[in-house]
Amino acid sequence: MSSGLKTFAASVAVTAALALGLGGAMAAETPKKGGVLKFVVPDEPPSFDGHRETTFALIHPIAPFYSLLAKVNPENSSDPTDIICDLCTEMPKATDGGKTFTFKLRQGVTFEDGSPLDAKDVKATFDKIIFPAEGVSSARKAYFVMVDSVEAPDASTVVFKLKYPSSAFIPALAMPFNFIYDDAKLAQDMHWYEKNVLGSGPFQKFERQAGAFIKGTASPNYYEKGKPYLDGIEAIFAKKESLRVQAIRGDRAAIEFRGFPPQSRDDLVKALGKDITVQESDWNCVLLITPNHRKKPFDDVRVRRALTLAVDRWGGSEYLSKIAIVKTVGGIAFPKHPLAATKAELEQLAGYWPDLAKSREEAKKLLKEAGIPDGFKFTLNNRAVDQPYKIVGTWLIDQWKQIGLAVDQQVQPTGPFYDTLRKKQDFDVSIDFNCQSIVNPLLDVSKFISAERSGSQYGGYEDAEVDKLFDAMNQTDDTAEQRKLMRRMEQIVLDEKALGFITMWWYRIIPHRSYVKGWNVSPSHYLNQDLANVWLDQ
Amino acid sequence: MHQYIVKRILLMIPTLFGAAVLVFFLMRMIPGDVCELRLAGTGSTFDPQALTLCQEELGLDEPMFVQFASWVGGFFVGDLGTSMWTNQPIVSEIALRFQVSLQIALMATVVSIVISIPMGIISAVKRNTWADYAVRAFSIAGIAMPSFWLGILIILGLLVTSQAWYGVPWMPPITYVPIWEDWKVNLSMLIWPALATGYRYSAVATRMTRSAMLEVLREDYVRTARAKGLIEKVIVNRHALKNALLPVVTVIGIEFAFLMGGLVVTEQVFNLNGLGKLFVESVSNHDYTMTQSLVMLVALIFVVTNFIVDLFYAWLDPRIRYS
Numbered sequence: 001m002s003s004g005l006k007t008f009a010a011s012v013a014v015t016a017a018l019a020l021g022l023g024g025a026m027a028a029e030t031p032k033k034g035g036v037l038k039f040v041v042p043d044e045p046p047s048f049d050g051h052r053e054t055t056f057a058l059i060h061p062i063a064p065f066y067s068l069l070a071k072v073n074p075e076n077s078s079d080p081t082d083i084i085c086d087l088c089t090e091m092p093k094a095t096d097g098g099k100t101f102t103f104k105l106r107q108g109v110t111f112e113d114g115s116p117l118d119a120k121d122v123k124a125t126f127d128k129i130i131f132p133a134e135g136v137s138s139a140r141k142a143y144f145v146m147v148d149s150v151e152a153p154d155a156s157t158v159v160f161k162l163k164y165p166s167s168a169f170i171p172a173l174a175m176p177f178n179f180i181y182d183d184a185k186l187a188q189d190m191h192w193y194e195k196n197v198l199g200s201g202p203f204q205k206f207e208r209q210a211g212a213f214i215k216g217t218a219s220p221n222y223y224e225k226g227k228p229y230l231d232g233i234e235a236i237f238a239k240k241e242s243l244r245v246q247a248i249r250g251d252r253a254a255i256e257f258r259g260f261p262p263q264s265r266d267d268l269v270k271a272l273g274k275d276i277t278v279q280e281s282d283w284n285c286v287l288l289i290t291p292n293h294r295k296k297p298f299d300d301v302r303v304r305r306a307l308t309l310a311v312d313r314w315g316g317s318e319y320l321s322k323i324a325i326v327k328t329v330g331g332i333a334f335p336k337h338p339l340a341a342t343k344a345e346l347e348q349l350a351g352y353w354p355d356l357a358k359s360r361e362e363a364k365k366l367l368k369e370a371g372i373p374d375g376f377k378f379t380l381n382n383r384a385v386d387q388p389y390k391i392v393g394t395w396l397i398d399q400w401k402q403i404g405l406a407v408d409q410q411v412q413p414t415g416p417f418y419d420t421l422r423k424k425q426d427f428d429v430s431i432d433f434n435c436q437s438i439v440n441p442l443l444d445v446s447k448f449i450s451a452e453r454s455g456s457q458y459g460g461y462e463d464a465e466v467d468k469l470f471d472a473m474n475q476t477d478d479t480a481e482q483r484k485l486m487r488r489m490e491q492i493v494l495d496e497k498a499l500g501f502i503t504m505w506w507y508r509i510i511p512h513r514s515y516v517k518g519w520n521v522s523p524s525h526y527l528n529q530d531l532a533n534v535w536l537d538q
Numbered sequence: 539m540h541q542y543i544v545k546r547i548l549l550m551i552p553t554l555f556g557a558a559v560l561v562f563f564l565m566r567m568i569p570g571d572v573c574e575l576r577l578a579g580t581g582s583t584f585d586p587q588a589l590t591l592c593q594e595e596l597g598l599d600e601p602m603f604v605q606f607a608s609w610v611g612g613f614f615v616g617d618l619g620t621s622m623w624t625n626q627p628i629v630s631e632i633a634l635r636f637q638v639s640l641q642i643a644l645m646a647t648v649v650s651i652v653i654s655i656p657m658g659i660i661s662a663v664k665r666n667t668w669a670d671y672a673v674r675a676f677s678i679a680g681i682a683m684p685s686f687w688l689g690i691l692i693i694l695g696l697l698v699t700s701q702a703w704y705g706v707p708w709m710p711p712i713t714y715v716p717i718w719e720d721w722k723v724n725l726s727m728l729i730w731p732a733l734a735t736g737y738r739y740s741a742v743a744t745r746m747t748r749s750a751m752l753e754v755l756r757e758d759y760v761r762t763a764r765a766k767g768l769i770e771k772v773i774v775n776r777h778a779l780k781n782a783l784l785p786v787v788t789v790i791g792i793e794f795a796f797l798m799g800g801l802v803v804t805e806q807v808f809n810l811n812g813l814g815k816l817f818v819e820s821v822s823n824h825d826y827t828m829t830q831s832l833v834m835l836v837a838l839i840f841v842v843t844n845f846i847v848d849l850f851y852a853w854l855d856p857r858i859r860y861s
Contacts, residue, residue: 040712044819046576046623054577137588139577194625210624210631211819212811213713236713239819240806242690243712247809250697250709271697271707415570415824422574455585 031518035536036232040244040253044211044237047194050177051129054139056525059176059437060257061214061235063529065112065206066179066199067223069103069122069158070170072438074533077522078281080337080439083174086530087122087200088158091170098165098477103158109223111182112204119152124183126150126160128190136190142455143172143443146474165477171440176526202228202532211237222532229518229535241387248276248513254536255512258525259283261325261387268511277514279521282328282336283506285435287392288447290500292427293461302370304498307429308351309363310403311396315356317504320395324388327507331490332448333441335505336523338479339486340441350495363403374404381410381430383417392503393431421458432458435506437526442474442482448493448500459500466492466499539852546848550841554834558613561833562606565826571598572622572824596622609830623825631816631828632835638714639812641724642731642805643797647790649736650743655779655786657740658747662755663774673744680741686803689734693807696730712809731808735801739793746789750782757781783854791847792840799836 043057050058050066070091073082085091088103095102109117130147132138146166151159162169179199185192197206202224203216217232236253238244245264247253249271260268268276291298291307298304313329321327331341331349346352353359367376382393390411397407410427412420420427434447434456446454449470450462466489473485493499510521518533573592577585593599597608612619618628661673693709700708710727717724754760755778763773801814813832820828 044624046823047625135591137591139585139588142585209714209811210626210634211816234713236809238712238809239815240809243693243807243809246693246697246709247712250707252709252712271701413822415568415575415822417570418574419569424569 029517029537031229031533031535032537033229033535034231035538036234037230037255037516037531037534037536038234038236038253040238040247040256041235042237042239042241042244042256042258048197049191049194050179051125051132051181052137052139052194053177056258059526059529061233062197063176063179064201064203064216064228064233064531065197066201066530067109067117068174068176068178068530069126069180070174071176071530072174072522072527074520074528074530077520077528078336080284080334080523083170083438087117087180094165094477096161099162101160101162101169103160105156105158106223107156109200110221111200112198112219113182115182115184117180117182117200118155119158120155121180121183122158123150123152124186125178125181126158128181128186129178133190140172140175140177142446143168143175143440164475166442166474167477167479167482168440168442168474171438172443175438176529177437201530203233213237224532227532229533230531233531248511251513254516255510255519257510257529259325259506259508259510262322262509265509265511272513275514276511277516278509278511280510281508281521281523282334283325283508284334284437284439284444284524285433285506286330287326287388287503287506288432288434288500289396289503290421290430290432290457290459291498292425292429293459293499294425295428297370297372298428300370301498302366303372305350305495306363306366306370306372306403307400308494308498308501309353309359309366310405311351311399311501311503312356313352313502313504314354316395316399320388320391320504321507324391325506325509326388326392326504328505330502330505332445332493332502333486333490334436334439334444334523337439337441339483341487341490345487349491350498351501360403367403367405372405375406376404377406377408378428379408379410381412381417381420381427383431383433384411384413388506389431389433396431396503425458425460430458431503432500435524437524439523441486445470445486445489448489457500461499463492463497463499543849546845550838550845553841554837555610557833557837558610558830559606561830562609562826563602565824565829566602568824570824572596572826573598575824576623609827613831613834618831619827621820621825621828623820623823623828628828628831632813632831635811635813635816637716638810639798639801639805639814641717642728642735642801642810642812643794645728645732646736646739646797647794649732650740650793651790653736653740654743654747658744658786659751659774659779661744661748662751663770665752673748677741677744680737681745683738684803685731685735685738685801686807688737689731689804689807692730692734710808714811727808728810731801731804731810735797735804739797742793743786743789747782747786750785751778754778754782780854784851787850787854788847791843791850795836795840795843798839799832 041057041060045053045055045058045062047053048062068086069088070083071086073084076082087105087109089106090104092101092103105119111117127150129138129140130144132141146162146164146169148161148163153159181193182198202219202222204219205217207215214235215232218228218230222228238247244256245260245268249268265278291304293299317327317329328335331346333340347354380393383389393409397409400407421430436444447456449467451457451460452462453467469485469489473482476482494501508521515537517537518535522528573589576592577588597605620626621628621631657673661670664670697707697709710730711723715723760773760778763777799813799817801812802818805812805815817832820832
């Protein structure tokens with residue numbers, strides 16, 4: 001074995017050991033203070049208002065300046081259900097039959113300008129998110145449909161009253177975009193936070209050079225004593241993926257928090273050996289196939305079922321995971337969540353059968369019954385983004401070829417792509433995606449409810465049965481019941497009515513400089529980004 | 539001459555207006571808008587009300603001619619408005635990038651001139667010798683190789699060689715520092731893209747210098763100079779070169795204008811926060827106001843550069859007189 005290969009093999013062994021949890025000793029290291037964490041971000045946020053924007057390009061550079069009411073546990077960020085307090089003192093137990101949540105707040109927290117942060121700031125923040133005033137845009141209003149009111153009976157107490165008990169409420173509350181704003185600033189101008197940054201997070205002194213970077217320095221008044229460990233952060237905007245990879249290799253940046261394809265991971269590990277550490281995780285993003293129910297022959301359930309039956313998800317996972325950021329085979333709920341289908345349950349669904357030959361025979365039979373001739377042509381609408389859209393799209397074309405379909409791929413930039421889905425609605429079959437921050441399957445599956453209610457279901461179908469199941473599981477806090485309802489919904493969506501399909505769930509690969517410590521990969525590139533726990537071992 | 543200058547300046551107005559009309563309407567022919575992109579983030583929970591609100595805020599719900607009149611009106615009074623993507627004033631967004639692009643353009647132009655003129659002269663004077671063949675091969679390679687590809691090779695080369703020699707991979711800085719703040723960091727970042735683009739740029743100018751020199755060296759006055767016994771160095775440098783430079787200056791002028799806004803990919807390869815990168819981002823974000831302003835800026839740079847080049851002709855060749 002050549003020395004290069006030996007280094008590569010050793011590095012892979014090290015990273016695998018980390019992934020297997022053998023890095024416990026390393027995790028127990030005492031954090032060192034100091035240093036500036038430089039990280040690369042592929043895009044620049046359109047504004048600085050977390051309540052308004054939807055992109056991770058806002059979270060990575062801006063989240064370190066803000067606090068949340070609750071957040072995912074940074075020490076256990078791979079667990080999608082482990083939500084802990086940030087500004088609150090203790091996660092509350094629901095009262096009033098599951099309809100009231102009372103949060104007690106930390107004392108002595110201040111915004112960067114020295115003004116105290118209290119319950120009225122939290123109330124003003126969530127009022128803006130849940131009940132936005134006219135002319136104010138809130139991207140996450142729909143996640144709080146269960147909330148009736150937000151009250152602040154005293155300076156340290158916030159009470160959320162729900163219309164009905166809902167297990168989706170706490171995860172929604174812990175979404176990383178829910179930055180706590182100063183109510184005085186909001187009272188002056190509801191749009192103030194679009195152009196300004198003023199928070200109570202681990203970092204302060206926001207500095208921006210448009211198109212180049214965002215910098216911050218450690219806040220001396222941060223409420224978690226001893227944190228942050230870093231002296232500062234610098235988010236460097238770099239659009240090209242190859243440059244971001246080289247930036248880590250050349251140590252111009254220590255990490256990129258979104259995720260790289262497997263080849264980039266392997267290149268970095270090969271080049272840097274022990275100086276690079278790789279963290280990997282299932283990713284709460286999924287690539288979907290959306291047949292257009294408004295168009296023939298995709299209004300025919302037999303044709304749609306044939307499309308999903310042709311796809312070899314188990315085999316595809318093995319091969320595609322070597323070249324693309326997809327890997328995990330799953331149903332409609334995030335695979336690592338308690339509400340997700342087990343492998344045995346998945347194997348009962350069309351398109352997940354273990355016997356691929358049988359599946360494709362069934363697909364051919366269905367196409368024949370539906371009167372679809374051999375060599376039937378249609379177009380797959382896709383987004384002009386390599387990872388993973390174009391790669392998976394190309395793979396799908398081959399999958400459908402196996403049952404006698406001839407598919408062209410129409411690749412469009414993001415603007416025209418969405419225009420086709422939302423306005424023109426003239427596509428045959430389209431790739432679509434669902435990429436969520438906090439893992440909240442009860443609401444994340446709203447992508448599959450009727451088009452009229454979902455707003456983001458582009459297949460154009462209406463299905464009262466699916467809507468009913470969605471409502472029922474969102475209005476019970478019984479996990480067993482939720483799971484049962486989720487399975488039924490999954491069966492209808494993916495199999496019986498073949499309304500829309502899952503290809504594969506994404507897989508997050510974060511190769512970073514080994515001196516970056518205290519950051520743990522999570523199932524979403526939106527989560528665990530306040531960087532309070534991160535330190536540099538240099 | 540003054541009449542000519544005034545006439546040329548007046549002719550710039552319809553040229554710029556034509557560019558304004560074209561870019562305004564072409565941008566709006568692309569399906570989708572900036573609001574749809576802003577709301578595309580997670581692929582889910584799309585709120586049609588938020589889309590409408592965003593379009594109203596940005597004035598996209600106004601009739602197209604109202605939008606056009608508002609933009610052109612602002613342009614004439616020097617108000618370029620705000621970026622639809624970042625909501626920041628366009629003037630400040632462009633000003634920031636302008637200095638990066640200007641420095642790169644100047645450095646690449648210097649690299650190009652330093653390479654192209656001596657090599658073009660050598661190639662012409664030593665026609666059909668090994669020196670001529672070497673220069674031609676070098677310049678053809680420069681034309682054939684895209685500068686962004688050369689940029690990628692430079693970065694990889696730096697990473698690999700520094701790791702092999704010093705054990706630590708090194709690459710140029712990826713955040714811009716103005717030259718007056720830290721000239722070492724500034725140059726260690728910008729010298730590489732200047733070399734990559736300057737080389738390609740020099741390749742065109744080298745070939746132009748060679749062919750212009752060959753033509754001039756055949757002229758009667760050069761033969762006369764030789765017959766008078768002038769030494770070759772004087773003939774080439776004082777008599778031939780100045781006359782051969784006319785087309786070379788044109789090429790250099792056009793390439794300079796191109797460099798100001800056209801280093802689209804090279805700027806991304808080196809993460810230069812210049813006008814080219816801003817151009818790509820504003821087009822892909824459907825940021826109409828920013829794209830329109832950038833197109834107008836680049837059109838203005840081209841028009842002004844051409845004008846300056848025309849004036850420069852008169853200095854190079856006193857026989858040229860404008861009226």
